[in-house]
Amino acid sequence: MLLKNRLRHWLLAAATLAAAPAMANNPVAPSDSATIKQIYDNALTSTKSYEDLRYLTKNIGARLSGSPQAAAAVEWGRQVMNKMGLDRVYVQEVMVPHWVRGDKEIGRVLSGQVGSTDVNIAALGSSVGTGESGLTAEVVEVHNFEELEKLGKKKVKGKIVFFNRAFDNTHVQTMAAYSGAVDQRGGGPVAAAKLGAVAVIVRSMANEIQDVPHTGNTRYQDGVDKIPAAAISTKGAELLSKQLKNDPNLKFYMRMTCENLPEVLSYNVIGELKGTEKPNEIIVVGGHLDSWDLGEGAHDDGTGVVQSMEVLRLFKDLGIKPKRTIRAVLYMNEENGLRGGRKYAEEAKAKGENHIAAIESDAGGFTPRGFGMEATPAQIQKALTWKPLLTPYGLHEIGAGHGGADIGPLKGQGTVALIGFKPDSQRYFDYHHTDIDTFETVNRREMQLGAASMASLVYLISQYGL
Incomplete structure (x- = not known):
């Protein structure tokens, strides 16, 4: 036992020394570690996101753009975020393709x-x-x-x-x-x-x-x-x-x-928490509300949708006041057109909005591994200074990588960093775009860990920018 204790203390000391240079380049408050622990504790003990996923997949089901189920999902997303007591919830019109399988x-x-x-x-x-x-x-x-x-x-x-x-x-x-x-x-x-x-x-x-x-x-x-x-x-x-x-x-x-029918009016659904210090600097977290018409669209992308909403719920429930504005965007039509992502970027540009980061979850609800970043070297380096706060939760893979399809159209608007949430990828293509992508294939804890991972990174960006 004594040997084990010494080994534990030595490992802790080594980790602290290794982290010291990075932390020194980007000072963080001692309370940040405690806040991230609260985020994980809440996410892992609340079943809200999992029950939201159950409703989306079982009560609404597959949600191909233009379908009645896609329209029901829009209303569901709006109602769920309205009940959170956010600063603003609204929808954004977007015309989408309407293809039917027959x-x-x-x-x-x-x-x-x-x-x-x-x-x-x-x-x-x-x-x-x-x-x-x-x-x-x-x-x-x-x-x-x-x-x-x-x-x-x-x-x-x-x-x-x-x-x-x-x-x-x-x-x-x-x-x-x-x-x-x-x-x-x-x-x-x-x-x-x-x-x-x-x-x-x-x-x-x-x-x-x-x-x-x-x-x-x-x-x-x-x-x-x-x-x-x-x-x-x-x-x-x-x-x-x-x-x-x-x-x-x-x-x-x-x-x-199968056949292509006339386009249909649909919507992105957006929920927002206003920043207390820099409200004009916007952080987006999102997933796509539509899915293919096979299965239930659980991993693709029901988990991304509920994880994005869970970020806002965690901030509200824990009383975390973001310094910068946080938006959860439930995009429509990622699967067969990317109309929602393009529409959001188009309106953001027209309004002259300043997005500093956009995080997308669209790789399934599996165990978190880290984040891939389409960003400047300086932005990536700043995110790396937060690794000591994130690695205890299994987030080891932080660096250059792919952001995401829906947030991709924001590229080039200022210095926005596009960030893709990276869960373990080994099982994703067993289910991707199939009729076996169902609620039962999603592990509750893995999905909750993903939501907490996203919320933790959003918290750090909100506190310190990029």
Whole structure:
């Protein structure tokens, strides 16, 4: 026991010495550590954010832009923040796309050797449909755009292009694997259509071999034919690839009744606590209120929404008076248009608002690891001086990184630092954009720790700026 006590004291002393130079460059009040402890204590013992998530996912459900559920989520978010007694709660008009999936999709491999095999597919967001009778054609498999170009029109015209580039699972950070594969989903249909393809199938954006298709948005281009585009489960992709090797002339049948309807008026929802000393310096914390129409949008991005509101609740419940203004923004239409993020930035610029930081939670409700910053070296260095206050709570990864899609349009407006909340990423792409992204997959404590992490960083920025 004595040895353990000595070791504990030595480690504490070493940590204090290591932190001393950083803390000296950015003095903080002794009370800051106590305030952050209060934030965590409150977040971990309150079930408010978890019950909010339960209501959003179970009572409202999937919330694709333009849907009645998205409209219900707007009203829900407004009511939840109104009940907090904030200084201001308001909505911000934004026109959004209205895409509907239609009937459950049908995908079928038609091989002369093994017969007919059903596979799970899901239409990609913004895709056109196949028509009521569906579409049947031969398949050509590619792994990248270079392979597609080498095939040329002669080998692609009239066929379905199958993009089968898997995640590079040597990446420890799964977001890097996603970034290395997602271009085939976004740009695949246009590239294939230019060569005369009649449809596109894209391997799902997932690490694991599973039988769940992962949807996500795709993009079309003016002057290029719009062709149907679907995601196929990773298990289905493996099967299709294997059968193609044995039977290059096999065909694929797909039926999708999705369609794009006229745009719909929707809203961002915003709650605000006014700063006591520098109210014109604004700190945003946010997530996106919309989700894909599959599942319940729990990790993507229900957790980000309730964590952002929880930041304001923690300040109110603990009586913390922010020196700078804090806004929680529940953005609409991140998934298939980013209209909410663009609208917020557009109005902020028109009003001449001064945003000093924007924090986004859109990577799931998993165990916190830190924050990635799109910021100046000086801003990153200042955030690093707070590591001694944050590392006891597991926030070790603080440095340059990705901010977030919704806050991205703020870039270039003054010296705003764009900050992405970084939870552990290993399980995120099991659920991302699928029908298994449900409330039950969210661990309450992990999500609460994330809210407390965000609130702690917001508190420090509010106190000392960037």
